[in-house]
Amino acid sequence: AATAEELDASSTLEEAIRWISYTIESELLMNQISEASKRISALVADAKQYSQMDRAPFDVANVHELLRSTLVMFADRLTKDGKQPGVINVVKEFDPLLPEIPCFPGDLNQVWTNIIDNALAAMRAEGGTLTIRTCKEENMARVEICDTGPGIPADVREHIFEPFFTTKPVGEGTGLGLDLAFNIVVKKHRGDLRVESVPGDTRFIVLLPLEKPPTDDLADSVEPDLDAEMAE
Numbered sequence: 001a002a003t004a005e006e007l008d009a010s011s012t013l014e015e016a017i018r019w020i021s022y023t024i025e026s027e028l029l030m031n032q033i034s035e036a037s038k039r040i041s042a043l044v045a046d047a048k049q050y051s052q053m054d055r056a057p058f059d060v061a062n063v064h065e066l067l068r069s070t071l072v073m074f075a076d077r078l079t080k081d082g083k084q085p086g087v088i089n090v091v092k093e094f095d096p097l098l099p100e101i102p103c104f105p106g107d108l109n110q111v112w113t114n115i116i117d118n119a120l121a122a123m124r125a126e127g128g129t130l131t132i133r134t135c136k137e138e139n140m141a142r143v144e145i146c147d148t149g150p151g152i153p154a155d156v157r158e159h160i161f162e163p164f165f166t167t168k169p170v171g172e173g174t175g176l177g178l179d180l181a182f183n184i185v186v187k188k189h190r191g192d193l194r195v196e197s198v199p200g201d202t203r204f205i206v207l208l209p210l211e212k213p214p215t216d217d218l219a220d221s222v223e224p225d226l227d228a229e230m231a232e
Contacts, residue, residue: 058102058103058104058212059102059103059104059105060100060101060102060103061100061101061103061105061108062100063098063100063101063108063134063141063143063208064094064098064134066105066108066109066112067092067094067112067132067134067143068092069109070109070112070113070116071090071116071132073113074116074117074120077120078090078120078130087127088120088123088127088128088129088130089128089129089130090129090130090131090132091129091130091131091132092131092132093131093132093133093134094132094133094134095134095135095136097136098134098135098136098141099136099141099210101141101208101209101210102209102210102211102212102213103189103208104184104188104189107184107188107189108184108189108208110180110181110184111180111181111184111185111193111206112145114177114178114180114181115145115178115181115204115206116130116145117177118177118178118204119145119146119147119149119202119204120147122147122149122150122202123147123148123149126149128147128148128149129146129147129148130145130146130147131144131145131146131147132144132145132146133146136210137207139209139210139211140191140192140207140208140209140210141207141208141209141210142205142206142207143205143206143207143208144203144204144205144206145203145204145206146201146202146203146204147202148200148201149200149202150199150200151197151198151199151200151201151202152195152197152202157195157197160178160195161178161179161181161182161193162179163176163179164176164179181193185206185207185208189208189209190209190213191206191207191208191209192205192206192207193205193206193207
Protein backbone atom coordinates (compact mmCIF):
# COMPACT_ATOMS: atom_id res chain seq x y z
CA ALA A 1 0.00 0.00 0.00
CA ALA A 2 1.17 3.51 -0.78
CA THR A 3 2.33 5.57 2.15
CA ALA A 4 0.92 8.99 2.95
CA GLU A 5 4.17 10.55 1.75
CA GLU A 6 3.91 8.72 -1.61
CA LEU A 7 0.27 9.78 -2.03
CA ASP A 8 1.19 13.36 -1.26
CA ALA A 9 4.05 13.20 -3.78
CA SER A 10 1.77 11.69 -6.42
CA SER A 11 -0.84 14.37 -5.81
CA THR A 12 1.79 17.09 -5.99
CA LEU A 13 3.15 15.67 -9.24
CA GLU A 14 -0.34 15.55 -10.79
CA GLU A 15 -0.97 19.14 -9.74
CA ALA A 16 2.39 20.17 -11.17
CA ILE A 17 1.62 18.42 -14.47
CA ARG A 18 -1.80 20.08 -14.61
CA TRP A 19 -0.23 23.45 -13.88
CA ILE A 20 2.43 22.95 -16.56
CA SER A 21 -0.24 21.83 -19.04
CA TYR A 22 -2.41 24.82 -18.20
CA THR A 23 0.55 27.17 -18.49
CA ILE A 24 1.53 25.75 -21.89
CA GLU A 25 -2.05 25.99 -23.17
CA SER A 26 -2.30 29.55 -21.88
CA GLU A 27 1.00 30.47 -23.51
CA LEU A 28 -0.09 28.90 -26.80
CA LEU A 29 -3.42 30.73 -26.64
CA MET A 30 -1.73 34.03 -25.86
CA ASN A 31 0.75 33.46 -28.70
CA GLN A 32 -2.13 32.69 -31.04
CA ILE A 33 -3.92 35.84 -29.93
CA SER A 34 -0.71 37.82 -30.33
CA GLU A 35 -0.07 36.39 -33.79
CA ALA A 36 -3.68 36.99 -34.79
CA SER A 37 -3.41 40.58 -33.58
CA LYS A 38 -0.25 41.05 -35.60
CA ARG A 39 -1.93 39.63 -38.69
CA ILE A 40 -4.96 41.87 -38.20
CA SER A 41 -2.72 44.90 -37.72
CA ALA A 42 -0.82 43.99 -40.87
CA LEU A 43 -4.06 43.62 -42.83
CA VAL A 44 -5.32 46.98 -41.58
CA ALA A 45 -2.00 48.57 -42.54
CA ASP A 46 -2.18 46.96 -45.98
CA ALA A 47 -5.76 48.12 -46.44
CA LYS A 48 -4.79 51.66 -45.48
CA GLN A 49 -1.76 51.50 -47.77
CA TYR A 50 -3.98 50.30 -50.59
CA SER A 51 -6.67 52.92 -50.18
CA GLN A 52 -4.17 55.67 -49.35
CA MET A 53 -6.67 57.22 -46.95
CA ASP A 54 -4.18 59.90 -46.07
CA ARG A 55 -2.85 60.13 -49.61
CA ALA A 56 -0.77 63.15 -50.44
CA PRO A 57 -1.15 64.64 -53.93
CA PHE A 58 2.42 63.56 -54.69
CA ASP A 59 4.79 61.54 -52.54
CA VAL A 60 7.73 59.17 -52.47
CA ALA A 61 6.66 55.55 -52.12
CA ASN A 62 8.00 52.01 -52.01
CA VAL A 63 6.68 50.20 -55.09
CA HIS A 64 6.94 46.83 -53.35
CA GLU A 65 4.74 47.96 -50.47
CA LEU A 66 2.12 49.20 -52.92
CA LEU A 67 2.19 45.90 -54.81
CA ARG A 68 1.94 43.84 -51.62
CA SER A 69 -1.00 45.84 -50.32
CA THR A 70 -2.78 45.41 -53.65
CA LEU A 71 -2.25 41.63 -53.55
CA VAL A 72 -3.89 41.52 -50.12
CA MET A 73 -7.07 42.84 -51.70
CA PHE A 74 -7.10 39.81 -54.03
CA ALA A 75 -6.53 37.21 -51.30
CA ASP A 76 -9.92 35.55 -51.82
CA ARG A 77 -9.17 35.01 -55.52
CA LEU A 78 -5.76 33.48 -54.91
CA THR A 79 -7.10 30.36 -53.17
CA LYS A 80 -9.12 27.46 -54.48
CA ASP A 81 -12.77 27.76 -53.53
CA GLY A 82 -16.19 27.64 -55.11
CA LYS A 83 -15.67 30.92 -56.92
CA GLN A 84 -12.17 30.20 -58.19
CA PRO A 85 -11.95 26.83 -59.99
CA GLY A 86 -8.20 26.94 -60.58
CA VAL A 87 -5.39 27.46 -58.10
CA ILE A 88 -3.31 30.56 -58.76
CA ASN A 89 0.19 30.76 -57.35
CA VAL A 90 1.87 34.09 -56.74
CA VAL A 91 5.57 34.61 -57.36
CA LYS A 92 7.19 37.87 -56.24
CA GLU A 93 10.59 38.64 -57.73
CA PHE A 94 11.31 42.02 -56.16
CA ASP A 95 14.63 43.78 -56.67
CA PRO A 96 15.79 44.68 -53.14
CA LEU A 97 17.91 47.51 -54.55
CA LEU A 98 15.02 49.25 -56.30
CA PRO A 99 14.76 52.74 -54.78
CA GLU A 100 11.56 54.46 -53.76
CA ILE A 101 9.91 56.44 -56.53
CA PRO A 102 8.17 59.84 -56.67
CA CYS A 103 4.55 59.13 -57.53
CA PHE A 104 0.86 59.34 -56.76
CA PRO A 105 0.64 56.18 -54.58
CA GLY A 106 -3.13 55.85 -54.61
CA ASP A 107 -3.23 56.09 -58.38
CA LEU A 108 -0.54 53.45 -58.78
CA ASN A 109 -2.63 51.12 -56.62
CA GLN A 110 -5.39 51.52 -59.20
CA VAL A 111 -2.92 50.55 -61.92
CA TRP A 112 -1.85 47.38 -60.09
CA THR A 113 -5.47 46.54 -59.32
CA ASN A 114 -6.64 46.78 -62.92
CA ILE A 115 -3.72 44.81 -64.35
CA ILE A 116 -3.81 42.08 -61.68
CA ASP A 117 -7.59 41.79 -62.03
CA ASN A 118 -7.19 41.11 -65.75
CA ALA A 119 -4.41 38.60 -65.12
CA LEU A 120 -6.49 36.66 -62.59
CA ALA A 121 -9.50 36.69 -64.93
CA ALA A 122 -7.33 35.19 -67.68
CA MET A 123 -6.36 32.30 -65.39
CA ARG A 124 -9.74 31.82 -63.75
CA ALA A 125 -10.64 28.55 -65.46
CA GLU A 126 -7.37 26.62 -65.40
CA GLY A 127 -5.38 28.36 -62.69
CA GLY A 128 -1.76 29.28 -63.21
CA THR A 129 0.98 31.54 -61.91
CA LEU A 130 0.92 35.28 -61.32
CA THR A 131 4.45 36.66 -61.35
CA ILE A 132 5.28 40.18 -60.27
CA ARG A 133 8.82 41.26 -61.05
CA THR A 134 10.62 44.54 -60.38
CA CYS A 135 13.99 45.94 -61.35
CA LYS A 136 15.75 49.16 -62.20
CA GLU A 137 16.05 49.93 -65.92
CA GLU A 138 18.30 52.94 -66.50
CA ASN A 139 16.47 55.88 -64.89
CA MET A 140 13.17 54.01 -64.55
CA ALA A 141 11.58 51.52 -62.18
CA ARG A 142 10.32 48.53 -64.17
CA VAL A 143 7.37 46.47 -62.94
CA GLU A 144 6.24 43.37 -64.82
CA ILE A 145 2.93 41.69 -64.01
CA CYS A 146 2.82 38.34 -65.78
CA ASP A 147 0.26 35.56 -66.06
CA THR A 148 0.22 32.09 -67.61
CA GLY A 149 -3.22 32.44 -69.16
CA PRO A 150 -4.13 31.74 -72.80
CA GLY A 151 -2.64 35.00 -74.04
CA ILE A 152 -4.03 38.09 -75.75
CA PRO A 153 -4.52 37.95 -79.55
CA ALA A 154 -2.69 40.58 -81.60
CA ASP A 155 -5.91 42.23 -82.79
CA VAL A 156 -7.00 42.67 -79.17
CA ARG A 157 -3.61 44.00 -78.04
CA GLU A 158 -3.90 46.81 -80.60
CA HIS A 159 -6.94 48.23 -78.81
CA ILE A 160 -6.39 47.06 -75.24
CA PHE A 161 -5.65 50.53 -73.81
CA GLU A 162 -8.54 52.24 -75.61
CA PRO A 163 -11.50 53.47 -73.53
CA PHE A 164 -14.57 51.21 -73.41
CA PHE A 165 -12.74 48.37 -75.16
CA THR A 166 -13.33 45.03 -73.42
CA THR A 167 -13.53 41.36 -74.31
CA LYS A 168 -15.35 40.47 -71.09
CA PRO A 169 -19.02 39.42 -71.13
CA VAL A 170 -21.63 42.15 -70.78
CA GLY A 171 -21.85 43.24 -67.16
CA GLU A 172 -18.35 42.05 -66.20
CA GLY A 173 -16.24 44.89 -67.53
CA THR A 174 -16.53 48.59 -68.38
CA GLY A 175 -13.55 48.71 -70.72
CA LEU A 176 -12.09 51.56 -68.68
CA GLY A 177 -9.68 49.72 -66.38
CA LEU A 178 -6.66 49.51 -68.66
CA ASP A 179 -7.41 52.90 -70.22
CA LEU A 180 -7.31 54.35 -66.72
CA ALA A 181 -4.06 52.51 -65.99
CA PHE A 182 -2.53 53.89 -69.20
CA ASN A 183 -3.52 57.46 -68.34
CA ILE A 184 -2.10 57.17 -64.83
CA VAL A 185 1.23 55.70 -65.95
CA VAL A 186 1.83 57.59 -69.19
CA LYS A 187 0.06 60.92 -68.77
CA LYS A 188 0.23 61.40 -65.03
CA HIS A 189 3.63 59.87 -64.25
CA ARG A 190 5.41 60.39 -67.60
CA GLY A 191 6.10 56.66 -67.71
CA ASP A 192 5.32 53.86 -70.13
CA LEU A 193 2.85 50.98 -70.19
CA ARG A 194 2.86 48.19 -72.75
CA VAL A 195 1.83 44.57 -73.10
CA GLU A 196 3.61 41.56 -74.57
CA SER A 197 1.73 38.30 -74.98
CA VAL A 198 2.05 34.77 -76.28
CA PRO A 199 -0.01 31.80 -75.09
CA GLY A 200 1.09 30.98 -71.56
CA ASP A 201 3.00 34.23 -71.02
CA THR A 202 1.31 37.63 -70.94
CA ARG A 203 3.28 40.55 -69.49
CA PHE A 204 2.14 44.04 -68.67
CA ILE A 205 5.26 46.18 -68.36
CA VAL A 206 5.13 49.42 -66.39
CA LEU A 207 8.02 51.90 -66.44
CA LEU A 208 8.04 54.74 -63.92
CA PRO A 209 10.60 57.56 -63.58
CA LEU A 210 12.93 57.35 -60.59
CA GLU A 211 13.27 61.13 -60.50
CA LYS A 212 10.56 63.68 -59.87
CA PRO A 213 9.55 65.44 -63.10
CA PRO A 214 9.84 69.24 -63.36
CA THR A 215 7.12 71.11 -61.49
CA ASP A 216 5.52 72.34 -64.72
CA ASP A 217 5.34 68.81 -66.12
CA LEU A 218 3.85 67.56 -62.88
CA ALA A 219 1.17 70.23 -62.95
CA ASP A 220 0.35 69.38 -66.55
CA SER A 221 0.18 65.67 -65.73
CA VAL A 222 -2.66 66.25 -63.31
CA GLU A 223 -4.79 67.79 -66.02
CA PRO A 224 -6.56 64.57 -67.11
CA ASP A 225 -9.48 64.17 -64.70
CA LEU A 226 -9.33 60.41 -64.27
CA ASP A 227 -12.24 60.29 -61.85
CA ALA A 228 -14.42 62.20 -64.29
CA GLU A 229 -13.34 59.88 -67.08
CA MET A 230 -14.45 56.89 -65.03
CA ALA A 231 -17.82 58.52 -64.40
CA GLU A 232 -18.51 59.10 -68.10
